[in-house]
Amino acid sequence: xxxxxxxxxVALVLTALWGAGIYAGHANGHLRFLDRLEATLTDxxxxxxxxxxxxxxxxxxxxxxxxxxxxxxxxxxxxxxxRVVDAIAQFKPKVVAIDLLLVDRGxxxxxxxxxRSLAASPAILAAAAIFPTASDTxxxxxxxxxxxxxxxxRFLLPLAAFADHxxxxxxxxxxxQSGSPLSVPMLFRTPDKVELSFPLRVASxxxxxxxxxxxxxxxxxxxxxxxxxxxxxPITYYGPRRTIRTVSAQTVFDGTLDRGTIENRxxxxxxxxxxxxxxxxxxxxxxxxxxxxxxxxxxxxxxGDGIMRDRxxxxxxxxxAILLPMLLVxxxxxxxxxxxxIAAAAVMMAWAALNLFAFTHGIWLNAATTLxxxxxxxxxxxxxQLWATGRRTQYLAAKSRSLAQFQAPAVQEWxxxxxxxxxxxxxxxxxxxxxxxSGFTSLSEWIDPDTLRDLLKAFHALVDKTAVASGGIITDxxxxxxxxxxxxxxxxPDDAARAVKCSVDLHRAVQGWLGSLPPSIRDQLSFKIGAHxxxxxxxxxxxxxxxxxxxxxTVNVASRLMEVAAQHDARLAFSDTLLDAADFLGDRDSSxxxxxxxxxxxxxxxxxxxxxxxxxxxxxxxxxxxxxx
Numbered sequence: 042x043x044x045x046x047x048x049x050x051v052a053l054v055l056t057a058l059w060g061a062g063i064y065a066g067h068a069n070g071h072l073r074f075l076d077r078l079e080a081t082l083t084d085x086x087x088x089x090x091x092x093x094x095x096x097x098x099x100x101x102x103x104x105x106x107x108x109x110x111x112x113x114x115x116x117x118x119x120x121x122x123x124r125v126v127d128a129i130a131q132f133k134p135k136v137v138a139i140d141l142l143l144v145d146r147g148x149x150x151x152x153x154x155x156x157r158s159l160a161a162s163p164a165i166l167a168a169a170a171i172f173p174t175a176s177d178t179x180x181x182x183x184x185x186x187x188x189x190x191x192x193x194x195r196f197l198l199p200l201a202a203f204a205d206h207x208x209x210x211x212x213x214x215x216x217x218q219s220g221s222p223l224s225v226p227m228l229f230r231t232p233d234k235v236e237l238s239f240p241l242r243v244a245s246x247x248x249x250x251x252x253x254x255x256x257x258x259x260x261x262x263x264x265x266x267x268x269x270x271x272x273x274x275p276i277t278y279y280g281p282r283r284t285i286r287t288v289s290a291q292t293v294f295d296g297t298l299d300r301g302t303i304e305n306r307x308x309x310x311x312x313x314x315x316x317x318x319x320x321x322x323x324x325x326x327x328x329x330x331x332x333x334x335x336x337x338x339x340x341x342x343x344x345g346d347g348i349m350r351d352r353x354x355x356x357x358x359x360x361x362a363i364l365l366p367m368l369l370v371x372x373x374x375x376x377x378x379x380x381x382x383i384a385a386a387a388v389m390m391a392w393a394a395l396n397l398f399a400f401t402h403g404i405w406l407n408a409a410t411t412l413x414x415x416x417x418x419x420x421x422x423x424x425x426q427l428w429a430t431g432r433r434t435q436y437l438a439a440k441s442r443s444l445a446q447f448q449a450p451a452v453q454e455w456x457x458x459x460x461x462x463x464x465x466x467x468x469x470x471x472x473x474x475x476x477x478x479s480g481f482t483s484l485s486e487w488i489d490p491d492t493l494r495d496l497l498k499a500f501h502a503l504v505d506k507t508a509v510a511s512g513g514i515i516t517d518x519x520x521x522x523x524x525x526x527x528x529x530x531x532x533x534p535d536d537a538a539r540a541v542k543c544s545v546d547l548h549r550a551v552q553g554w555l556g557s558l559p560p561s562i563r564d565q566l567s568f569k570i571g572a573h574x575x576x577x578x579x580x581x582x583x584x585x586x587x588x589x590x591x592x593x594x595t596v597n598v599a600s601r602l603m604e605v606a607a608q609h610d611a612r613l614a615f616s617d618t619l620l621d622a623a624d625f626l627g628d629r630d631s632s633x634x635x636x637x638x639x640x641x642x643x644x645x646x647x648x649x650x651x652x653x654x655x656x657x658x659x660x661x662x663x664x665x666x667x668x669x670x
């Protein structure tokens with residue numbers, strides 16, 4: 042297995058362990074900061090889902106500011122509350138749920154009046170659980186299916202005079218760190234007893250069905266109650282305050298209470314007095330009366346439209362916390378380029394869309410845990426990928442710079458695009474230019490080696506600059522000479538013309554460079570150039586270390602033309618074939634001598650040669666007569 046595959050496998054395993062650890066830590070209550078994030082994401086999903094029309098099952102009779110202004114004080118006197126209960130009871134509701142804590146004694150007559158009213162109506166009263174801290178606690182030493190219930194120190198129950206005539210339910214709600222109620226526990230316990238929640242009591246009485254408490258779920262008749270694993274009912278809000286039908290208790294005192302809002306309905310009496318009742322922030326409303334939160338839970342239980350967050354949903358959350366980060370890391374590893382990033386982003390968007398779709402269709406998949414499981418490993422892996430890519434880019438850049446020292450830019454670029462370039466020999470026409478320093482060997486006998494090296498380096502740099510400027514490729518530096526090829530990486534129509542230009546530019550550049558050297562060196566050196574055009578075979582030569590070169594008769598002729606130039610007191614010799622291909626007839630700053638038909642050493646045929654002279658330089662005395670045609 043390759044090292045990269047091992048690295049990817051290790052990254053996937055570590056990602057899976059991270060996801061499993063995040064899920065387990067949050068499930069066991071150790072990562073409380075995720076609750077705040079989940080509450081925020083839940084609010085956003087609720088807002089994205091939008092307003093919902095609640096099932097018209099519940100009527101809230103609100104003890105509001107109008108009622109308080111009438112009576113002049115809050116809490117409402119017991120006699121007035123009894124009057125409200127009696128008025129509601131005469132219209133035959135399914136149940137009268139009083140979301141008020143009747144724990145203190147009032148006036149004797151008022152308490153007695155309220156007790157008689159409760160006895161004459163299907164009433165359920167609210168009680169409260171008192172916890173040792175600000176948040177619900179769970180006794181870790183307890184065993185059995187009820188071990189996860191919120192354990193209270195005690196229950197704050199209504200006065201016995203009232204409780205004797207009505208059922209009692211616990212009205213506490215479970216809020217997130219933002220203060221918004223997220224769920225309503227259906228069961229509460231103290232060390233010696235278990236009590237039902239207020240909404241569950243109301244729903245059971247309204248449906249007139251038996252309640253069954255199973256080890257892992259609740260049943261109302263033959264219908265399962267969609268609770269969380271700790272028997273808590275998740276809440277999803279229908280809209281802002283008064284989305285659930287609400288009437289003021291003042292209608293009782295005015296005699297305007299509508300029978301249709303009460304008859305055969307669940308009626309919840311609760312406070313919405315500014316500064317006097319419980320208010321909670323929700324996604325739709327910054328101050329939702331507690332009575333409407335409780336009524337929302339009652340509606341969920343009776344209508345069965347609550348959001349699902351049971352054991353199966355938690356299993357899906359665990360799988361998402363493990364598999365989604367692994368998939369994202371796998372995609373980034375699969376493609377280090379933008380394709381991998383786009384694919385990972387698409388998967389994240391698909392997951393977000395699926396999460397929102399599930400929420401709007403009654404399934405509450407945890408978003409915060411999955412994000413906490415996915416974002417850190419993806420960020421770390423992406424960072425490592427960027428770092429590794431940067432290192433690789435630096436390495437490749439260094440290799441490219443190194444290659445550039447040995448290959449012409451055009452060949453380097455071509456090899457980068459096509460590593461198999463010239464893996465098979467290619468026959469084509471090309472122009473070949475040779476240049477060589479004369480007298481360099483004898484000069485090296487007495488000159489300092491460092492000076493000799495600097496001299497040769499300057500000569501090579503000059504040749505390289507001139508060749509590149511003309512679009513030529515130096516295939517070889519032959520000690521004190523060089524071979525320049527025009528026709529790679531592919532043949533061009535102006536190869537011959539560029540070879541002529543390169544030869545002329547080389548002549549002038551080297552002539553000027555020699556003139557800048559000290560006389561002791563300048564007098565020892567000269568140069569010669571030969572250029573020819575014709576068919577070549579371009580290929581790679583060598584074993585493990587290959588170089589690109591050209592072979593064939595054209596190369597041999599170009600090399601021998603340097604000898605011909607030296608024999609005729611010239612420094613630059615063109616073949617007639619090259620000049621014809623370049624359509625070159627000379628220019629006003631130079632002259633051509635020839636043509637000369639001559640034999641080439643080691644070759645049976647003859648070649649027609651022209652000698653180029655730079656007229657811008659002082660004319661040197663000719664060592665021989667002009668050559669006749």
